[in-house]
Amino acid sequence: MAFKDGDDMGSNSEGGRLFSRRTALAGAAGVLALAGTGLMGCSAVGAGANDASTASDELTDEQKKLYKQIVATYDVEKQATIKERLDADCAACSYSETAPFVKADPFGTDTLSCYVRFATTDPVTVSYKVAGRKKTGDAPKVAAFSRTPRGGDTPSAEHEFKVIGLIPNHKNTVALTCTAQDGTSRTSTFTIETPALKGEEEEQLAVTAGESNTPLADGLFTILGNDSSKLDFMYLYDNTGQIRGEVPIIGYRSHRLLFPGDGSMIMSVSTTKMAQINAIGQVVNVWSTGDYELHHDYAFDDDGNLLVLASHAGSEADLDIDRAAAKDKGERANVEDLIIKIDVTAGNVSLVVDLGDIFPDLKASAKVASDGDLDWIHINTIQWLGGGTVLLSSRETSTVIKLTDIYGTPTVDWLMGSPDFWAGSGFEDKLLQAQGDFSLNAGQHSVTYLPSTDTATTGRYQVLLYDNNFGAAKSYPKFDWGQLGAAVVTDYSKGTHSFGRIFTVDEAARTYELVDQIAVPFSGYVSSAQRVGDSNSMLVASGRPRPLPSTIAMDFPSPPTRWKPKSTSTACTSTSCSARLRLTS
Structure with a gap:
């Protein structure tokens, strides 16, 4: 089986890709021609192993009840029981296209x-087609929504x-169209009522x-998650801005959507x-990721197992750091420097790479934050190359x-970073040499590997990334991040632009340009960029920009001449710029 991550909607492995991904995604939510994969977070916060006990004190009694239901949703045995009941209900009666069996969100995995x-x-x-809705009172007009469900394009009885794509808090009319092999079709309808949205999204x-x-x-x-102190959801919106899922x-959030192909x-x-x-x-x-x-x-790796970026969450004895500077020594350090593997068949979790073993001197030189965290390297993207x-x-670097x-003796092949930062590290010979005059990437996210048809023979390929363009690291306060280039922002309040960037790496020459x-x-933290399928378009998500979060799609190679963030939308004015939703948080 070929495993591809959402990033492969065509882009980072974030397997695959970044905050938004554009491709035909047939997943749990049905056929999604566009899904988002966002590497949008920086700290691991949220529900942990004892999920039912981690509901925020800020929840109302009704939200606490709903939270328990959400936790129960991710119980495989309970889900199997629901499926058995559905099978039994369907077996008890004969259901036809004119009188189908219909159940609103029986598994609790999509309100709409x-x-x-x-x-x-x-x-x-x-x-099928979900009927639209006329504008009534405060309720806006909603267009019809049509899809072919997974498997629907293969003739079957x-x-x-x-x-x-159902409309929330509405009696939806759904038209089913069955097309025979001779090309004739017939249509029937059914109605289904949906509840109001469970979250507080627009x-x-x-x-x-x-x-x-x-x-x-x-x-x-x-939108892969809202990092709320209340309830968390993943939201899906259509091109008109109407919520459809x-x-x-x-x-926490659903960082990336991976699609095994089934x-x-x-x-x-959760975390x-x-x-x-x-x-x-x-x-x-x-x-479960265990400890x-x-x-x-x-x-995914080549065997379809999951490689996951992680932090220690177990015994303090595992942390191997000097916590003398911590104000609260009982706090768990969140070092974000591990790669673990989840065997998807057996469910076993194993440690694959501890970056502290590869860069021990760098880790030893890093400063422990006042909250006790040692966020010395902060790995935020993993891309499987095979x-x-x-x-x-x-x-952080x-x-x-x-x-x-990585499954044997993990070895650094190359580094794309500042020679000044890595001076004296012992890894100077691993640095790719920058070709041309440009500021180096600063605080980047969502790296995507883009090979070409001749990569195997030439050693040349492209790397796409979101360059936050913010030079700062609490772990290395004495380093002058302005050395990365004149365009690099070192004062967050003065940031104006981040960048979606594409580099060509030449491994034979050990260079990049x-x-x-x-x-x-500008978004000094989080965010992502991805190529849209095999096109010349890039979809960029600014997760914490000034003045507001936004998602913008742009066509390469011509950059837009200007952009105008507005209070409720993002305008990107250029002949090379495509319209996209603004996703505000």
Whole structure:
């Protein structure tokens, strides 16, 4: 089986990709022509192993009740019981296309969905359309929403699928179209009532059109989590800004969406749990990270197992750091310097790489933060290249790292970072040499490996990343990050632009050069950039910019001449700029 991560919607492994990803994604939420994968977080906060006991004190009694239901949602045995009941209900009666079995979100994995099942007398393909809504009072107009469910394009007489895109708090009319093999079709309808949204997100976002002649793909923008002190969800919005999906998670955020190729979707649902949701919405696997906390990226290896960036969450004896500077020595250190593996078959968790073993002197030189954390390297992206090789992004050192043989003897192949920072480290010979005059990447996120057809023979490929363009690290307060270049911001309050950047790496020559970049609203932390499929477009998400969070899509190679952030939307005015939603938080 070929495993591809969401990043492969075509981009980082964030396997795959970054905050938003554009490609045909047939996952647990149905067919998603666009999904978002966001490496949007920097600290591991949220529900841990004892999920039911970690509900925030800020929750109302009703929210606490809902939180317990969400925790129970990610119980595989309970999900299997729900499926058995559905099977029994369907077996008890004969359901046809004109009278299908319909159940609103039976698995609790998407508020705006329903489970549909029926049989036909002949093999047919199936599609559906969710009727729109006229503007009434304060309720805005909503357009119709059409999709072909997973498997719906293959003729069959047995049909079981998930309808997505329902309008919240509304009696939805859904039209089913069955097309026979001779090309004739027939349509029937059913109605299904949906509840109000469970979270506090907006039902409708503002959209500002750009000037590009390239139309948007008919997909969904996915917001991977809201890091709320209350309840957490993953949201899906269509191109008009209408919400089409609300996926409850236990806490934190779903950093990346991975797709094994069987119609299921794998994502994080808390700081200590990964879950697999199949195409009908059933949670079929949940893996615990045990004594580790996930820190915001993961990818498949060649065997389909999960490589997860993590921090120690177990015994303080495991931490191996000097905590003398900590104000509260009882606090857990969140070092974000590990790669663990989850065996998806056995569920076993094992430590693969401890970056402290590779860079011990660097770790020893780092300053412990006042809260007791030693965030000395802060790995925020992992990209699987195959054969035991990975690309990592280290925010704290403003360096992209290539490691080989991670399952054997992990070895640094190259570093893309500042020679000044790495001077005297013993790794000077691993530095790629920058070709040309440009400021170096500073605090970057979401590194994506983009090989070409001749990469295997030439050793040349491209690396796409979100360059936060913010030179700062609490672990190394004495280093002058202004040495990274004149464009690098060292005072957060003065930041104006971050960048989506593409570099060409030549491993034979041990060099790299900047081949393209687009200036985007400043975001000193988090954020991501990804190429849209195999196109010349880049989708960029600014997670903590000034003045507000935004998502902007741009076409290479011409950067926009200007951009104008607005209070409710993002305008990107250029012949090379496409319209996208502003995703505010």
